[in-house]
Structures are given as structure tokens and as C-alpha cells.
Amino acid sequence: xxxxxxxxxxxxxxxxxxxxxxxxxxxxxxxxxxxSLDVIExxxxxxxxxxxxxxxxxxxxxxxxxxxxxxxxxxNTKVKLILVTTDLDVRDVDVRNFFRKFHAAxxxxxxxxxxxPGKKISSKTFSSRIGGIVKSFxxxxxx
Amino acid sequence: MVEVxxxxxxxxxxxxxxxxxxxxxxxxxxxxxxxxxxxAVGARVLELxxxxxxxxxxETRLLGILSFVHTTVWxxxxxxxxDSLEKGTEHEDEYMISEKExxxxxxxxxxxxxxxxxxxxxVAGIVRGVLDxxxxxxxxTAHFVPMEGQQRxxxxxxxxxxxxxxxxxxxxxxx
Numbered sequence: 001x002x003x004x005x006x007x008x009x010x011x012x013x014x015x016x017x018x019x020x021x022x023x024x025x026x027x028x029x030x031x032x033x034x035x036s037l038d039v040i041e042x043x044x045x046x047x048x049x050x051x052x053x054x055x056x057x058x059x060x061x062x063x064x065x066x067x068x069x070x071x072x073x074x075x076n077t078k079v080k081l082i083l084v085t086t087d088l089d090v091r092d093v094d095v096r097n098f099f100r101k102f103h104a105a106x107x108x109x110x111x112x113x114x115x116x117p118g119k120k121i122s123s124k125t126f127s128s129r130i131g132g133i134v135k136s137f138x139x140x141x142x143x
Numbered sequence: 144m145v146e147v148x149x150x151x152x153x154x155x156x157x158x159x160x161x162x163x164x165x166x167x168x169x170x171x172x173x174x175x176x177x178x179x180x181x182x183a184v185g186a187r188v189l190e191l192x193x194x195x196x197x198x199x200x201x202e203t204r205l206l207g208i209l210s211f212v213h214t215t216v217w218x219x220x221x222x223x224x225x226d227s228l229e230k231g232t233e234h235e236d237e238y239m240i241s242e243k244e245x246x247x248x249x250x251x252x253x254x255x256x257x258x259x260x261x262x263x264x265x266v267a268g269i270v271r272g273v274l275d276x277x278x279x280x281x282x283x284t285a286h287f288v289p290m291e292g293q294q295r296x297x298x299x300x301x302x303x304x305x306x307x308x309x310x311x312x313x314x315x316x317x318x
Binding site for chain 2: 010075076077078079103104106107110111113117
């Protein structure tokens with residue numbers, strides 16, 4: 001089950017943060033997202049060490065905490081999309097699909113000529129689309 | 144792929160230039176405003192095209208991002224690839240994209256007293272928006288280059304990368 005999604009800008013400024021569960025403390029989720037930014041920086045700046053290709057957008061599992069898993073995705077403009085989930089057996093292809101749809105929704109939100117890059121994304125359409133994508137996340141979701 | 148009417152765009156662009164003309168006193172300011180308008184477009188263009196056209200690849204190399212601008216961006220915006228992409232001879236970090244007739248300039252004529260003003264500053268702004276947001280800060284300008292045997296001069300977009308780009312490329316050992 002997806003607990004939280006976040007969009008963080010190129011200077012690590014938060015552009016969008018949404019949690020989908022009442023059970024957990026929203027602040028704790030924000031803290032987890034914040035910590036995962038460090039892992040992303042490390043992966044991006046040390047390509048030889050981590051071994052992954054420099055130009056891949058999907059960064060994969062960033063780090064597992066006690067009951068959460070954090071996945072990262074980097075777009076071409078250094079905008080980071082972060083996903084926190086509580087599922088224990090998440091398939092890689094599901095996460096990639098999720099990020100693809102997430103990226104499409106993000107691109108549409110940014111194409112708005114009235115959106116100022118660097119400010120928070122305040123579009124209601126974007127929020128409802130993200131809600132829809134999160135609901136349809138799960139094994140067997142269509143590509 | 145959505146097609147937009149050329150005359151509608153030319154009308155909109157001419158209105159954009161005229162509106163900015165009433166707001167400024169000199170040519171340099173007008174050029175800067177057109178560039179800023181293009182920068183906003185370029186930022187969105189980069190995000191949209193990378194997602195739509197190129198799947199999941201990020202551009203981290205200088206030549207990669209330049210050829211992306213030269214082919215993909217030009218093709219989707221203007222319907223054809225740019226005429227040529229050259230590396231500057233004098234400086235290491237200068238590149239030029241040339242076009243015989245920029246689409247935005249097709250229905251624009253520059254009066255003699257405006258001197259070297261080029262509405263291609265809008266396109267220069269688009270290129271700067273793409274490069275800046277991809278992590279390659281640069282200064283981009285548009286120039287007229289007269290060609291023998293042709294009535295209208297060729298337009299050249301000159302891209303000069305900032306110092307940090309050269310440092311970054313030297314650090315990563317790729318070019």
C-alpha cells in the first residue's frame with residue numbers, strides 16, 4: 001500500500017508532498033522522504049561506485065526502513081519523484097509503471113503556463129490524477 | 144502529434160513582439176524579454192519531450208543534449224531538424240546551430256533603425272531554457288549571418304556554455 005508520494009525540485013525544494021494514510025504520522029513520512037534525498041544525491045554523483053548507468057531515470061529501491069520501502073526516480077530536469085510504500089512484495093515492473101504515470105502527470109502539471117517553476121504544484125487536477133494512480137497501484141495493474 | 148496553424152502562430156508571435164515593444168525603451172531590453180518568454184517555453188519543452196519522445200533516458204553529456212536540441216526539439220517545434228550544428232573554432236565551449244530561415248522570423252521584417260535586432264531571440268530563449276534545466280547553464284544568442292548568393296541572411300544561434308560546464312565535463316572525463 002502506498003503511504004506517501006513526493007516531488008522534490010532540483011535544489012531539493014519540495015514541490016508536492018501527499019500522504020495517503022491516516023494511521024502514520026505525516027511528519028515521520030516527510031522525514032523519511034527528506035532522508036532519501038541524500039541517497040539519491042549519492043547515487044547521482046557517484047555513478048562508478050554504485051555501478052548503475054548515469055543516464056537511467058529509474059533509481060530503484062533507495063533504502064528500506066523498518067516497515068517502509070522508498071523508491072526514487074529522477075527526471076531530466078533533476079526533479080526527483082519519491083514513493084514510500086509499506087508493501088513487502090512490490091514488483092519492480094509495477095513501480096516502474098507507477099513512476100511512468102506519475103511522470104506523465106507531473107509533465108502535464110508543469111506545462112501549465114501559469115505554473116511558476118520552483119513553486120509548489122497547486123493544481124487540483126494533478127492531485128486527483130495522483131490519487132487515481134495510487135489507487136490503481138498493485139499487482140496486475142495495466143501498463 | 145498536434146498540428147498548429149502557422150498563420151495563427153505568426154499572428155500570436157507578432158502580437159507578442161509588438162506588445163513587448165510598447166513596454167520597453169531600447170532594443171536590448173526587447174531582446175531580453177523575448178528571450179525570457181522563450182526560456183519559459185524551453186523549460187517545459189525539455190520535460191515534455193524527454194518524457195514523450197525519448198522514453199527513460201537522461202542526457203548527461205554535452206554532445207547528447209546538443210544533438211537532442213538540434214534534432215528532437217527542432218523537429219517537434221518547427222517540423223524539421225535544424226540545418227546544421229557546428230563547434231566554434233575560437234573557444235572550446237561555443238557551439239552554433241544554424242538555420243536558413245527561422246520559422247518565427249518568416250513573417251517578420253526588421254526596420255533599418257533597429258539594427259541587429261533579431262526576433263530569433265525567442266528561439267534562443269527556448270534553447271537556453273532547455274540547456275539550463277538539463278544542468279548545462281549557458282548564454283544563448285541569435286545572430287544574422289549574411290550569406291553570399293542569398294537575399295536573406297542566415298540565422299545562427301550561438302551557444303556559449305558557462306565555466307562550470309567545462310569543469311564538470313573535465314571532472315567526468317566525457318565530452
